[in-house]
Amino acid sequence: MKSIFLKRGKEESLRRFHPWIFSGAILRMNEEPEEGEVVQVYTSENEYIATGHFQIGSIMVRVLSFDNEEIDQNFYERKLSIALDARRSIGVIGSNNNTFRLVHGEGDNLPGLVIDIYGSTAVMQAHSVGMHTDRKIIAKALKNVMGDDLQNIYYKSETTLPYKAELGQENGFLLGHDTEDIAIENGLKFHVDWLKGQKTGFFVDQRDNRSLLEHYSRNRNVLNMFCYTGGFSFYAMRGGANLVHSVDSSQKAIDLTKANVELNFPNDNRHEAFAEDAFKFLDKMNSPYDLIILDPPAFAKHKDALRNALKGYTRLNKKAFEKILPGGILFTFSCSQAVNKEQFRTAVFTAAASAGRKVRILHQLHQPADHPINIYHPEGEYLKGIVLYVE
Ligand code: SAH
Numbered sequence: 001m002k003s004i005f006l007k008r009g010k011e012e013s014l015r016r017f018h019p020w021i022f023s024g025a026i027l028r029m030n031e032e033p034e035e036g037e038v039v040q041v042y043t044s045e046n047e048y049i050a051t052g053h054f055q056i057g058s059i060m061v062r063v064l065s066f067d068n069e070e071i072d073q074n075f076y077e078r079k080l081s082i083a084l085d086a087r088r089s090i091g092v093i094g095s096n097n098n099t100f101r102l103v104h105g106e107g108d109n110l111p112g113l114v115i116d117i118y119g120s121t122a123v124m125q126a127h128s129v130g131m132h133t134d135r136k137i138i139a140k141a142l143k144n145v146m147g148d149d150l151q152n153i154y155y156k157s158e159t160t161l162p163y164k165a166e167l168g169q170e171n172g173f174l175l176g177h178d179t180e181d182i183a184i185e186n187g188l189k190f191h192v193d194w195l196k197g198q199k200t201g202f203f204v205d206q207r208d209n210r211s212l213l214e215h216y217s218r219n220r221n222v223l224n225m226f227c228y229t230g231g232f233s234f235y236a237m238r239g240g241a242n243l244v245h246s247v248d249s250s251q252k253a254i255d256l257t258k259a260n261v262e263l264n265f266p267n268d269n270r271h272e273a274f275a276e277d278a279f280k281f282l283d284k285m286n287s288p289y290d291l292i293i294l295d296p297p298a299f300a301k302h303k304d305a306l307r308n309a310l311k312g313y314t315r316l317n318k319k320a321f322e323k324i325l326p327g328g329i330l331f332t333f334s335c336s337q338a339v340n341k342e343q344f345r346t347a348v349f350t351a352a353a354s355a356g357r358k359v360r361i362l363h364q365l366h367q368p369a370d371h372p373i374n375i376y377h378p379e380g381e382y383l384k385g386i387v388l389y390v391e
Contacts, residue, residue: 001040002033004054004061008044014063017376019111021052021061036133038064038071053112053130057162062111062128076110076134076141083108084145090369092207099183100370101204106380107372115142116200118183118192120151123200124174127160132167139174152176154194171195182263186211188234190260197256202229205383206295208368209331212387213293214239216329220291223247225278225320230257232293232331234264237271241291246273247281282319290328292320300338309336313347314354321355321390329362330388337382344384358391 006014010025021041033039033054041050041061051071052063064071083103087093092100103115105127112128122142126132139153153175161169183192185207194201210231217239224232227246236244246257254275261271274281278296294316300309317332324330334344341364352359365385367373373380 001038001051002054003030004033004039004041005029005046006041006043006049011043011047011049014041014049014066017066017374019052019063019106019109019374019377020059021050021063023058023060026060036129038130040068053128053133055129055162062130064110064130071134073137073141076138077144079108079110080138080141080145083110086372087370092368092370095184096187097185097207099185099202099204099207102370104371104380106374106377109374113138114200116202116204117150118194118201119180120149121176121179121192121194122146122150122153123194124153124155124157125160125200126155126157126169129161129167132157132161132169135174143175150175152179154178156194156200185231186235188238189263190229190231190234191256191263193256196252198228203231205335205367205371206231206333209333209365209385210235212363212365213291213331216291216387217241220329221245221287221289221325222291222293223285223287223289224293225281226293226295226297227257227273228253228295230260230273232295233257233271233273234261236291237261237265237268241270244271245287245289246271247276247278248273249275249277251275278316279319282316282323285323288325289323290325291331292324292328293331293333294320295331295333295335298336299334300336303338306338306343309339310343310347313339313344314351317348317351318355321352321357321359324357324390326391328390330390331365331385332388333365333383333385335383337379339384341381341384345386348386348388352388352390360389360391361386362389363387 005027007027039054050063051065052061098119112131114125116123155174156171192201214235217236222236222241222244224246227248233244233246254273299312367383
């Protein structure tokens with residue numbers, strides 16, 4: 001196995017189990033590894049410290065193990081079993097819920113790998129070249145760990161891998177084939193478009209927050225902004241909302257939302273969906289809403305975009321504060337990793353102040369337990385939400 005030697009003192013973060021090695025920490029390599037190759041990492045004192053996937057870029061090694069072990073199918077089986085046991089113990093697997101995240105990258109000590117389960121289909125996504133290289137042994141390990149519960153594995157990494165690595169990657173089934181596409185979340189059904197949908201086909205990370213919304217929906221007029229597959233909309237309907245309006249700029253998202261609402265509440269005329277830009281819709285809307293959800297795409301994908309992202313959150317939330325009825329409730333989210341909790345809260349605070357409304361924080365929300373945060377890798381905390389009561 002090829003070896004990488006760190007500069008003096010650069011092993012400190014690894015001693016605290018942080019799983020990334022930046023290019024600036026590397027002193028030398030005995031031989032340049034291929035992208036995606038497994039490498040061993042040594043301190044400047046020639047002491048073994050970690051094993052990980054090598055990749056050209058600012059993060060050069062993503063650590064898979066601090067225990068000097070082989071990275072083979074057995075290794076992945078062990079890690080996937082641990083991940084599955086954790087999901088069983090938090091109670092997300094059952095007949096009422098067959099949709100969950102099995103592997104959340106660094107949160108499951110498998111940096112670069114995401115696996116979402118939808119019934120008997122797994123959607124696997126590689127965010128690093130190493131996980132792409134290992135995809136076939138991971139698929140075998142996954143099948144062994146899940147047994148008959150798993151029939152299909154769809155590999156979907158066309159847009160998540162660095163294009164410069166020229167991997168020629170394609171999306172496709174590593175096991176089984178395209179099949180029944182209806183999954184269940186907390187007893188509600190939805191179609192998953194794993195072939196063409198965003199991310200792995202559904203935003204699994206809002207499950208708990210959708211449940212909370214359900215409790216606030218009785219007799220309310222609900223606006224679900226940035227609805228995508230309509231998750232929040234059908235929870236609001238089950239919660240007894242008077243009416244639910246879903247908005248997304250993508251016509252495909254609107255079609256999906258309508259299909260999902262129809263699946264759960266056939267011929268229910270409380271729901272309407274609009275393909276429109278969020279800002280335009282909020283500007284011209286005059287329907288009175290007293291429950292609004294704002295769950296936009298990540299405004300800041302990188303640190304450089306932070307200032308503009310914060311302005312974007314303020315502008316968006318201000319519009320909602322200006323229009324929401326007295327006694328209304330706002331569920332507002334940011335999924336930008338580059339924006340931290342305090343920054344997001346400040347952006348929302350600025351919006352409330354400039355709209356001149358009296359606002360109380362009812363809940364502070366985050367990603368659910370099947371999207372765990374590795375305590376040594378705080379960067380893994382990405383989803384932030386605030387529930388506000390607007391006087
Ligand atoms: N709330 C959703 C996830 C939202 S993802 C859920 O629970 O699953 C973000 C969505 O915002 C995408 O569907 C995207 O099409 C939509 N979007 C992006 N820019 C938009 C804009 N300017 N106006 C309205 N929708 C937009």
